[in-house]
Amino acid sequence: MTTRVVVVGGGFAGVACANRLAGEPLVRTTLLDRNGYHQFQPLLYQVATAELAAEDVKFDLAKMFHRHDSVRTRTADVVSVDPEAPSVTLADGTTVDGDVLVLAGGAQPNFFHTSGAARYALPLYSVDDAERVRARVLELLRAAAAKPELAEDGALTFVVVGAGPTGVETAGALAELVRDVMEHVRAKVMLVDLGHIVLPAFSEKAHEYAVTQLKRRGVELRLGTAVSEVAADHIALADGTTIRTHLVVWGGGEMAAPLAARSGLPQGAGGRIDVRPDLTVTGHPAVYAVGDVANIPYGDEPALPQLGSVAAQAGDWAARNIIADLEGDGRESFHYRDKGIMAMIGRKAAVAEVGEHRHEMRGRFAFAAWLGVHASLLANAGAEMKAFTTWAEEFYLRPHHRSAELLDPTNDQVPPVGLATTRDG
Ligand SMILES: Cc1cc2nc3c(=O)[nH]c(=O)nc-3n(C[C@H](O)[C@H](O)[C@H](O)COP(=O)(O)OP(=O)(O)OC[C@H]3O[C@@H](n4cnc5c(N)ncnc54)[C@H](O)[C@@H]3O)c2cc1C
Structure with a gap:
């Protein structure tokens, strides 16, 4: 039976x-x-910042299981x-x-009932979310490139809420993006968190490293301050500050x-x-x-x-x-093989605490650990490993890589790098 x-x-x-x-x-x-597809969340911020195409982090479930008659997929x-x-x-x-x-x-x-957040902040949990963030970022960069005075109205102020891995990775990548493509225009990336620590799940040394790396990329930190309101053209903080902005990315929980x-x-x-x-x-x-x-x-x-x-x-x-x-055998309690925790703050800046003993790494070694863990997660989805490692190494090692061509409104699509073998069946 x-x-x-x-x-x-x-x-x-x-x-x-x-x-x-x-x-x-x-x-x-x-x-x-x-959705009918698997979405690879760890790389969503790369889609949001125009480094990867949406197709690179989407894996069609029917194609993934097409060789298995016993698994039926349904959207x-x-x-x-x-x-x-x-x-x-x-x-x-x-x-x-x-x-x-x-x-x-x-x-x-989880917007924690923050006024206006569900309506105006952009979360980063799905490919659709990431595409929405990317569209908004490019729209604002292009508008400000054509009309620099829009910066006064907050067009070039990007606020990221949440200093955990999602917020840190997004803030770092946004700062690098604006630095790459907007050399002569001042843009501001702010990272806001109610807590006082960046990457709280990590060690103290990692907190300091993350702060240094973010600041080096020009990210402004607003720690120890809750967000009290998000609106279409500003964000208000509990300390009474109001910041004009048209992009609030929510990594707050x-x-x-x-x-x-x-x-x-x-x-x-x-x-x-x-x-x-x-x-x-x-x-x-x-x-x-x-x-x-x-x-x-x-x-x-x-x-x-x-x-x-x-x-x-x-x-x-x-x-x-x-x-x-x-098979009539007894069930067993879940045994977790702890791979550790890691985050990519930007190019040439990664932090990792590997294994259950939390061996601390920063920089190139942390990147190697990140690559190993993410390659094994991607392998489950049937991604092409060589394409992934080539892309990741280039991303990590290249000092400066996107050009002002991204500001061309006809250049809407980021070329896919082809991480997904499933794309072509
Ligand atoms: C931006 C971001 C970055 C991250 N980075 C890392 C990282 O670097 N390393 C790491 O280890 N973890 C990372 N995580 C966490 C990791 O992605 C999640 O822990 C993991 O995806 C959880 O897997 P899951 O299968 O439980 O859920 P998900 O991957 O979220 O999958 C849930 C699936 O259920 C489907 N679904 C939901 N409700 C329904 C419904 N009612 N009907 C039909 N389908 C439904 C959804 O479409 C989705 O495909 C990150 C998470 C985010 C959001």
Whole structure:
């Protein structure tokens, strides 16, 4: 008898789960994703700053699994989850039944009820988000290049909220972009955070390194200040400052995707679904939640962080436990192989703390660690490794690389570098 597994979400977690199940003769997997493609979030800021094309970070799920008859992919939005059945209902009203559900719907931005933020700030969680940021950046740069006085109105003031990896990487890349293409016009990139520390999850030395590297790129830091309002043409800070700007990028926090609330399952910190060490939900042995949508307890930690390697490993582990059930073996508690944490502050400036002992690295060695971890995540999506490493090395090592041609309004597309083999089937 075959077991039907329904996986919701084609991110790191869902893809890793479906990949592992693909080799099982007695499992039929349905992988549902509202976009029909896997998006590689770690490189979204490169799309937002016109370094990569959207196609470079999008991987078609049907092509990814076309060699596996046992995995069926479907582009569909899941609007409700019935953990008892178990089944999911799609936006077109149809129901997909399974014997096992794997919820892997990822995260969404958390604006923490900041006035105007949901409407005017641009988050960076999807390829669509990244394309919106890029379009706005290029529009503003082009307008100010044609009419420099627009800078007085904030056209060249870019504000990034959140001094975690997403905000730091985005601020660093934006500063490099404006430095490359706007040599004679003053542009300002500001990084705002309620906390006082840049890259708080990292060591003290890394905080200092990140601050130095950002300042070297001209990024202005506004730390220890909450954002009180975001509007179409300004941002207001709790210290009473108002900054004229037409671009606010939100890297200020995340919470579980709406899928978590739609499941009716117990939600903990960040609205994420609380799971047991074997990744199932208490009282629902046939329902797993993995990746950013879940709080995965680990040792003394209440939950593992929202990272690509956690998601990919948890998705794979859920599949192993599904297989263990079929084979009559016991399920096992999730064991995470900690790859560490890393961030790319800009060209020739990376920081990494590798492995569970957090071996600290900066500069070229940190970049090598970043390359290794991201190459392994990309490999799961079927990306062309040589294209990726060539692009990444060039990106990291070239001192100055984009030209003022980007300011030409007819030059809308960044040429794809071809990271995705799946693009051509
Ligand atoms: C800008 C950014 C940079 C990052 N950089 C790094 C990094 O450098 N290294 C690192 O390790 N981690 C990084 N992360 C974190 C990492 O990307 C996430 O932890 C990881 O993507 C989580 O994987 P996931 O499979 O849980 O969710 P996701 O990758 O978010 O995938 C969820 C999928 O579910 C689909 N979905 C959601 N709801 C529904 C629904 N109702 N119906 C159908 N489909 C649905 C979505 O379309 C999406 O494809 C970054 C995150 C961001 C946002």
